Amino acid sequence: MEQTQDDELVPLRKKFRRKETGKEDNFVQSYYKIPDANNKLNDAQIDQLRWNAGIAVDGESCPAPISDFAQLNLPSQLQVYLQNKDYKHPSSIQMQALPCVMSGRDIIGIAETGSGKSLCYILPLCHLLLSRRHRSIATTRNIPMALILVPTRELVQQSYETLTEILKYMNIDDTKVPSSLPDPSHPMQAPTYRATMVCGGMPISQQIQQLNAGVDVVIATPGRLIDLIDKGKINLTRSYFDIICFQLGYEIRIIYLVLDEADRMLGMGMEEQLRKIVGVATQTLLARQTLLWSATMPTALDRLARSAVLNAITITVGVTGITNRKIHHNVQVINYAEKPIRLLKVLRHTTCPPVIVFANTIDTVDEVTLALKKEQFHVASLHSEKTQAYRFRVMTALKSGGVDVLVATDLASRGLDIPEVSHVISYDMPETIEDYIHRCGRTARFNRYGQATAFVTLDCKVVEDLKDVLVAAKQEIPDELVDSARFGKKIIRTEFGDRVI
CATH class of the missing domain: 3.40.50.300 (P-loop containing nucleotide triphosphate hydrolases)
Incomplete structure (x- = not known):
């Protein structure tokens, strides 16, 4: 059968239809509990909430937006982080994206710069790490579970700093919990969660050393990853993604894939690089959640989305292609x-x-x-x-x-x-x-x-x-x-x- 151009854009994973919120059939389990207040909302009330916040959604079985971070029922470490950073109310994109991501759904998030998109994938990632604490690198082989792709080295550094700041809260046994917050229901010694950077402009030997020490999250630029692929440091022919150590080839199972500033990466001519990386990550296993974040919606982003996500929810906040009215x-x-x-x-x-x-x-x-x-x-x-x-x-x-x-x-x-x-x-x-x-x-x-x-x-x-x-x-x-x-x-x-x- 002759392969058409559109065939090349179809995800390599088998497509399954979603059923209802919390019943994911892409093998990515939900870790989001619908708040009691949201369970009482009818469709008209949910639509009004989205209208008031300037939110538009496209996709089946989309959970209702939240109005307060407390509705996420986050682990105490993350609640302390939000309180210490004075995050009082979620932004519009956070209201809708956080419950969607925590429900295990693939997401295409479109919102203006400065709207808080980064927290939409970093906070759920940290929650996911905590929910899978028994698989932390403290007790298992060096198998990173998350890959975050960004266009520039500066963004690698920035994302790394934000993530590691939250990981510090997660890596402390005696995180001080405010009196208004409940004690953790299952107290146990906190595992050590780690992230590392993979990008150009830094000694590769240093990156390999950090990777050898074991990481849960890799934050990278596409260029450095593709360079390693072309040099044979990442094997495309096997059913795993050997980022953990370019020389030893440890197994990697990416279950959380983030493409941040996707429109910027496409504008920099990285479409083929992203397709290559998505293809490799797709071979790891069926259970993978993919999140695409962008400030605009170019045609190339739609093409990429058809290859990268399954049954995604598209969230648009405000009007794309304009500046912040402030x-x-x-x-x-x-x-x-x-x-x-x-x-x-x-x-x-x-x-x-x-x-x-x-x-x-x-x-x-x-x-x-x-x-x-x-x-x-x-x-x-x-x-x-x-x-x-x-x-x-x-x-x-x-x-x-x-x-x-x-x-x-x-x-x-x-x-x-x-x-x-x-x-x-x-x-x-x-x-x-x-x-x-x-x-x-x-x-x-x-x-x-x-x-x-x-x-x-x-x-x-x-x-x-x-x-x-x-x-x-x-x-x-x-x-x-x-x-x-x-x-x-x-x-x-x-x-x-x-x-x-």
């Missing part, structure tokens, strides 16, 4: 030569650092960074030619207040979780409106307000799309942008202004 846009139409002076003016009027300045090229990033240093700004740069150790130091300094201004290429425009960023500046406008949206997503995170300044020159190719973004955000369009036809041209930069060729 962001105020300041669009300035200027000549290229005016950019340095305008940047200084904008920065000096920004009272609450940190600020991220985006430029399109490495040379521009370095030039802007040097200029700001001469003006006595606490500034650092971030682009692909920086070492991984340097990048980690910069991100740590930015979060701790040691850096007020970060000048970066779009490498830093996705997924970096720095809630305090109050202002993002597009020194150069990007080639696509999606990149502009992702840049804006670095501010106004977690229900905060933010500012986005854009320097628009006559060679800008996204003016028409930018106007649509402003309209969707209910903000005024500058008079200079009304005539879109004069933009997107080739220009010559002169001391008297930009001239269209």
